[in-house]
Amino acid sequence: MSAPTSTPNPQATEAQSAPKVIDLELARKRLEILFDPGTFEEIGAGVVTRAADFGLDKKRVPGDGVITGSGEVNGRVVFAYSQDRNVMGGSLGEAHAKKITRIQDLAFRAKAPLVGINDSGGARIQEGIDSLGGYGEIFRRNVATSGVCPQISMVLGPCAGGAVYSPALTDFIIMVRKQSYMFLTGPKVVKTVTFEEVSGESLGGADVHGRTTGIAHMVYKDDAAAIEGVRDLLGYLPQSYLEKPQIIETDDPVERDISELDTFLPESTRQIYDVKKIIMAVFDKTSFFEIQKNWAKNIVVGFARLGGIPVGVIANQPIMMAGVLDVNASRKAARFIRTCNAFNIPIISLVDVPGFLPGTGQEHNGVISHGAKLMYAYCEATVPKLAVIMRKAYGGAYIVMSSKHVGADVNLAWPTAEVAVMGAAGAVEVLFRKEIMSAEDQEQATVEKVEEYENKFLNPARAMERGYVDAVISPSETRIKLYRHLKSHLSKEEERPLKRHGNIPT
Numbered sequence: 118m119s120a121p122t123s124t125p126n127p128q129a130t131e132a133q134s135a136p137k138v139i140d141l142e143l144a145r146k147r148l149e150i151l152f153d154p155g156t157f158e159e160i161g162a163g164v165v166t167r168a169a170d171f172g173l174d175k176k177r178v179p180g181d182g183v184i185t186g187s188g189e190v191n192g193r194v195v196f197a198y199s200q201d202r203n204v205m206g207g208s209l210g211e212a213h214a215k216k217i218t219r220i221q222d223l224a225f226r227a228k229a230p231l232v233g234i235n236d237s238g239g240a241r242i243q244e245g246i247d248s249l250g251g252y253g254e255i256f257r258r259n260v261a262t263s264g265v266c267p268q269i270s271m272v273l274g275p276c277a278g279g280a281v282y283s284p285a286l287t288d289f290i291i292m293v294r295k296q297s298y299m300f301l302t303g304p305k306v307v308k309t310v311t312f313e314e315v316s317g318e319s320l321g322g323a324d325v326h327g328r329t330t331g332i333a334h335m336v337y338k339d340d341a342a343a344i345e346g347v348r349d350l351l352g353y354l355p356q357s358y359l360e361k362p363q364i365i366e367t368d369d370p371v372e373r374d375i376s377e378l379d380t381f382l383p384e385s386t387r388q389i390y391d392v393k394k395i396i397m398a399v400f401d402k403t404s405f406f407e408i409q410k411n412w413a414k415n416i417v418v419g420f421a422r423l424g425g426i427p428v429g430v431i432a433n434q435p436i437m438m439a440g441v442l443d444v445n446a447s448r449k450a451a452r453f454i455r456t457c458n459a460f461n462i463p464i465i466s467l468v469d470v471p472g473f474l475p476g477t478g479q480e481h482n483g484v485i486s487h488g489a490k491l492m493y494a495y496c497e498a499t500v501p502k503l504a505v506i507m508r509k510a511y512g513g514a515y516i517v518m519s520s521k522h523v524g525a526d527v528n529l530a531w532p533t534a535e536v537a538v539m540g541a542a543g544a545v546e547v548l549f550r551k552e553i554m555s556a557e558d559q560e561q562a563t564v565e566k567v568e569e570y571e572n573k574f575l576n577p578a579r580a581m582e583r584g585y586v587d588a589v590i591s592p593s594e595t596r597i598k599l600y601r602h603l604k605s606h607l608s609k610e611e612e613r614p615l616k617r618h619g620n621i622p623t
Contacts, residue, residue, distance in 0.1 A: 144184050144201035147234055147273065150344045151197060157188035160220065166212045166244070178204050181212040182237075185220040187229075190351050196224035199234035202274055206238030209280065213241070214251025221258040228357035230267040232347060235284060236274030252279045259286035264459040267354045269347055272297045272333075273340055275317075285332070288456055289350065289408075291343050292323035292333040299326060299333075324411075331412035331449060349406060353420040353427045354460055361461045361607075362427035369401045371424045371600040378592035382533055386508060386540075389439070392417060392432045392467060395507070399467075399596045401425065408453060413445035418453040420462070424600045426607070429457035432467035433518070435508075442514050443474040447487040454494035463501040463603060466519035469508040471540065488517060489622040495523040497619065501606035503527045503599055506534040506577065506586065521585045526609065527602045529595070530577040530586045537574045541567045544574070 148157055166181050182204035187196045198217050200207040209217075217233070224231040240248035262268055263286065270284035271291045276299045284290045284299070292299070300321030307313050307320065319325065326333035335350075337343035355362045375398045383390055396405055400421035407419035415437040421430050431450050433440035457464050473479070473488060495502070495517065503526060504519040515536060519525045530536070538544065545553070545566045556562035573579075580586040590598050 143203065144199040144207075144234065144236070147340060147344060148184060148186070148188075148197060148199050150341060151232065151234075151347065152188035152190060152195070153192065157186055159184060159186040160223075161185055161216045164212050164216055166210050180204065181210065181216065182207050183209075183213050183216050185216045187220075187223070187227075190230075190348055193351070193356065194227065194229045195232060195351065196220050196227070196229055197232040197234065200237045200274075202236045202238070205241065207236050207274070208238045208241035209248055209251055210241035210244040211247040211251055214248070214254060218251075218254045218258055221255065221262065224266055225258070225262050228266055228359055230269065230351060230354065230356065231262070232269045232271065233283065233287070234271045234273055235276045235280065236272075237280060238275060239278045239280050249279070252283070255283050256286060259283055263288075264358060266357045267351070267460060269350065271343060271347060272299055273343065274298075277301070277303055277321075288459075289334045290326070290332060291335045291337065291347060292326060293337055293339060293343050294323045296339075297323045297333075327409075328411045331409055331445060334408050336411070350420075353406060353422075353462070355462075358460060364427070365422065365425045367401050367404075367422065367425040371597055373596060374593070375399065375596050376593040378595065381592065382508060382531075386535070389435045391436050392434050392440075392469065395467060396421065396430060396432060399423075399599065400428075400430065405430070409449055413443075413449040415440055415443065416446040416450050418450055423465070423596070423603055426600075426603060427462055428603070429453060429462045429464045430467070431464065431519070433470045435469055438474065439471055440469050440509075441471055441474045442488065442491070442517065443479055444482050444484050444487045447484070447491040447517075451487075451490040451494040454491075454498055458494075458498040458500050461500060463503070463606070464498060464519070465599060465603075466502070466504040466525075468504055468506045468510050468515075468518045470511065470514040470518050471509045472512045472514045486622040488513070492517045492523060493619070493621050495519055495525075497621075498524070499609075499611040499613065501526055501603060501609050503602055503606075504529070505595060505599070506530040506536060506580075507592075508533050508535060509540075510534065510536045511539050512537075526606050528586050529598060529602075530580065530589050531592050531595075532577070532589055534577040534580075534586070534589070535575040536577060536580040536585070541570045541575060544570050 162180055164181050183198055183200050185198040187194060198220050221231060268287035269289045270287045272284060273293055281299050281301060298317045298321050304315050304317055304320055307315055323333060323336045327336035335346055337346055353362060378398055400423050404422040405419055415434050417432045417434050419430055421428055454464060473484060502519055502524060516522050521528055549566045553559050553562045577586050577589050
């Protein structure tokens, strides 16, 4: 189903260009697609602006440019607002803002998700500081609701200036290609200040935020696809932090044969593979819902189901930069972990990580703080945390990626797992440099020492002896083993020290 578009007036003559028929119900039609048929109930339909300056006394349109209300999505209560760009550009004034803050308050009290459909020209200049105050009231409620109820922002048109901060404070941002724009300062201001010639699309379009900044969690081709994506996303989330996600019946048996994984990994640890194929095999068929898939591709995050149980999946991606962790991968995974933890969603990590990306670029961009952010997120999470080490788990990256040391409940390993400070070549260079240099055949000595190191350290045996790995399983057992451990830990409770809040690295 495509988003509603303007159509030419059939009564136009050749002498006069055809005017466009403006669809005044665009905002409402978006809500009709979002909610189950016949369930949406509007709130505040008769509200009008109280402002009278600059001719606003003649523009008192019922609703004041935003539709608010509640209904059901897949049978569950959801609150929403939808800005109408055809009413004063969807601009936000005092009454407009109060309608949004009221629906925010109602969602908070009901402990139900809130979906905001943003399509606005920004602050209503004619209302001055009342517009700015309205944004502040919205932001304060975004923060108060954070971690209480899921907040989803759909940017289906322009969203500029201070307006961008509300979506930025919510849990998920959805955008549409060639239609959605988010930026603090538009192309005209940029040109005036920095003399840069830039279009709205290249400054803050959907692909910019989907690929470059990571601000957009999902990007779709049109309104209908985006709204359908939100309906799917809500299916993985609980109503609030007080509940757990819905477990659904599935016709995909947990004992399903995935023996293809026994021969899936390449023989050489230097060869790449696509971890998404492992995700598709291990979790329920067609259940993987990827988040931020075009940003920081060296790590994959998303929701899935295992035996019908919703889980968050985090996996290193060897086909991108060998699956190494860097600034953006750390940010991406940390944020996703905290989202899962906020809403009682168990976390399953698939580990194949050779370390953190070295170099001045990473160091100067704060990889220390961002890597610590990922570690903080895993340590902070109290939901069930399971991990499978498939191949490499080296150095500090091993610790960070849901190891026992940062609080994982169960750690499994494939026979191909390599848990060590570093790879064999690097370790031999450090440990046996003098011995190799003094050998008659340095090449042969290096080969022998590498083989010795691999036999001693590049396997899961040492980690099992120390209790850092709970079991070595064949890849074909991964689905059933994870399911059994997951079911055992669904009732997990973990107390944290009483405090105002922690101080996560930035």
